[in-house]
Amino acid sequence: MSYIAEYIWIDGTKPTARLRSKAKVCADGTELGLWGFDGSSTSQAPGANSDCVLRPVCDVPDPIRGGDNRLVLCEVLNVDMTPHASNSRAQLVETAEKYASFESLFGIEQEYTFFKDGRPYGFPQGGFPAPQGFYYCGVGSDEVWGRDIVEEHLAACLDAGLEISGINAEVMPGQWEFQVGPLGPLEVSDQLWLARWLLYRIAEDYDISATLDPKPVKGEWNGAGAHTNFSTKQMRENYDAIISACEALAKNPQEHIENYGAGIESRLTGSYETAPWDKYSYGVADRGASVRIPWQVHRDQKGYIEDRRPNANMDPYVVTRLIVDKVCSNA
Numbered sequence: 001m002s003y004i005a006e007y008i009w010i011d012g013t014k015p016t017a018r019l020r021s022k023a024k025v026c027a028d029g030t031e032l033g034l035w036g037f038d039g040s041s042t043s044q045a046p047g048a049n050s051d052c053v054l055r056p057v058c059d060v061p062d063p064i065r066g067g068d069n070r071l072v073l074c075e076v077l078n079v080d081m082t083p084h085a086s087n088s089r090a091q092l093v094e095t096a097e098k099y100a101s102f103e104s105l106f107g108i109e110q111e112y113t114f115f116k117d118g119r120p121y122g123f124p125q126g127g128f129p130a131p132q133g134f135y136y137c138g139v140g141s142d143e144v145w146g147r148d149i150v151e152e153h154l155a156a157c158l159d160a161g162l163e164i165s166g167i168n169a170e171v172m173p174g175q176w177e178f179q180v181g182p183l184g185p186l187e188v189s190d191q192l193w194l195a196r197w198l199l200y201r202i203a204e205d206y207d208i209s210a211t212l213d214p215k216p217v218k219g220e221w222n223g224a225g226a227h228t229n230f231s232t233k234q235m236r237e238n239y240d241a242i243i244s245a246c247e248a249l250a251k252n253p254q255e256h257i258e259n260y261g262a263g264i265e266s267r268l269t270g271s272y273e274t275a276p277w278d279k280y281s282y283g284v285a286d287r288g289a290s291v292r293i294p295w296q297v298h299r300d301q302k303g304y305i306e307d308r309r310p311n312a313n314m315d316p317y318v319v320t321r322l323i324v325d326k327v328c329s330n331a
Helices: 086-097 147-159 185-204 237-250 253-259 295-300 316-329
Strands: 001-010 019-027 035-038 051-061 070-077 105-116 164-169 175-183 209-211 225-229 283-284 291-293 305-307
Touching: 001 051, 001 185, 019 035, 019 185, 035 253, 051 185, 070 185, 086 316, 105 185, 105 316, 147 164, 147 175, 147 185, 175 225, 185 209, 185 316, 225 295, 237 253, 237 291, 237 295, 237 305, 237 316, 253 316, 283 295, 291 295
Parallel strands: 001 070, 283 291
Antiparallel strands: 001 019, 035 051, 051 070, 105 175, 105 209, 105 225, 164 175, 225 305, 291 305
16 A cells, blocks of 8 residues: 655745645655755756755645645755755754743734635625725625635644634635644744645635735735744743843844745735834734734733734744744843
8 A cells, every 4th residue: 555745845936935745655654754856946956956855844644635645844955964045944943942941832823815817806807895894704705705715724724633723704805814823933833834735735626826925905905914923931921021022022123024024014014903114013902013912911911922023925934933032032
């Protein structure tokens, strides 16, 4: 007997990396091992020296093929087994190990937008729907589009054993969100990439694309973010650590803006539940701040914070690394 392993990796496309995958038929009982690919076709190598290496880092049951088949998330290596320049996971490993005693946890809210025939799913041809207001967490065929894909994606993520903690329709038609976590920085990042792959793959069957564009429609419409909830052991026990974390993130905020996803200035305008990209702020229950302290955290005097700046198209390995490093190094 054999099983199919779908090897999934992150390519070198700039400014926003893309997911790639290919299937390998494996003999029953054999372990997942190294594999290779043509890096000249993924912006990761020149044609004259094109070999790149895939090393499995996380594998889960394949909910699409079923049976004993697996989804295998891989990191990209050079042929000398060093991390490839596009391998942002390797940098996170170092940071996560350095600050492991802080027991950091993340919950990431991944927003995305369905597109059909070149326009957001639910937008009429050649025009616009009613202004946003009733679509968020809406119900009914006049308020939500794509629920069948969303439900199938949720079921697939659960069948794969991913820590999906919820879904909801978002503020713009055809816009949705799923949440991953709470998990450690490596685990939440690995699982978010796998959940993204499943979303793209399932939407493919409906001839609909799921996009992470941070501002899919210009004008009076919300953008798409990846609000990142974060806590350390100290923050989960003491409110002073909450304030210290918010203050730590105020140090060199431009570094975060530059690494929180391409096109961030188009989304962080100071309107539509965002803070301006060039001004850092934090506040209790304030969705117009860069970092929000939830009201119940203020009430309980312990808990977590929400960094509202990351774009939908952010790299979770980069975002979690920056937050862990900034907060823990200043604790």
